[in-house]
Amino acid sequence: xxxxxxxxxxxxxxxxxxxxxxxxxxxxxxxxxxxxxxxxxxxxxxxxxxxxxxxxxxxxxxxxxxxxxxxxxxxxxxxxxxxxxxxxxxxxxxxxxxxxxxxxxxxxxxxxxxxxxxxxxxxxxxxxxxxxxxxxxxxxxxxxxxxxxxxxxxxxxxxxxxxxxxx
Numbered sequence: 821x822x823x824x825x826x827x828x829x830x831x832x833x834x835x836x837x838x839x840x841x842x843x844x845x846x847x848x849x850x851x852x853x854x855x856x857x858x859x860x861x862x863x864x865x866x867x868x869x870x871x872x873x874x875x876x877x878x879x880x881x882x883x884x885x886x887x888x889x890x891x892x893x894x895x896x897x898x899x900x901x902x903x904x905x906x907x908x909x910x911x912x913x914x915x916x917x918x919x920x921x922x923x924x925x926x927x928x929x930x931x932x933x934x935x936x937x938x939x940x941x942x943x944x945x946x947x948x949x950x951x952x953x954x955x956x957x958x959x960x961x962x963x964x965x966x967x968x969x970x971x972x973x974x975x976x977x978x979x980x981x982x983x984x985x986x987x
Contacts, residue, residue: 881971882964891959895952902948909941 875896879889916934920927957965 878971882960882967884960884964888959888964892956895956899948899952902945906941906945909938913938 875893879892884892913934916930920930920934956968960968
C-alpha cells in the first residue's frame with residue numbers, strides 16, 4: 821500500500837517536472853515559457869526571449885529613457901506583426917501556384933490574384949515601417965538618432981559594444 825502511494829506521488833511530481841520543462845522552466849529561459857501568460861516580450865514570446873534580450877541591449881546602447889523604450893518596443897512589435905502577416909501571405913503563394921498548375925491550362929487569374937494580395941501586404945508593411953521609424957525618430961534625442969544611424973550603417977548583428985564617438 822505504501823509503495824502504491826509513493827509511486828503515485830512520484831508520478832505526479834514527474835508530470836509537474838515535465839510540464840515545467842515544456843513551458844520553458846529549467847531551460848535557462850528565465851521566467852515563463854511559450855505557454856506562460858505573464859511577462860511577455862514585445863513579440864508575444866517570453867520576456868527573456870532572444871529578441872527581447874537583443875532589444876534590451878540595443879536600448880541600453882542607445883541609452884534611452886523608459887518612455888522612449890516603450891515607444892521603441894511598441895513600434896518594433898507592430899512592425900514585426902506586420903512582417904509576420906507578410907510572411908504568411910508569401911507562404912500562401914505556394915498553394916496559389918499549385919492551384920494554377922492543377923487545371924488543364926495554367927490559370928493566370930489565380931496568379932494575378934495572388935500577386936495582388938502580396939502587393940497589398942508589401943504596401944502595408946512599407947507603410948508600417950515608415951510610420952514606425954518616424955515615431956521612433958520623434959522619440960529619440962539627436963545624439964541617440966546619430967547612434968541609431970551609425971548602428972544601421974555598420975549593421976545591427978552581434979553584441980553591442982560601448983559606443984565610441986567617431987570624431
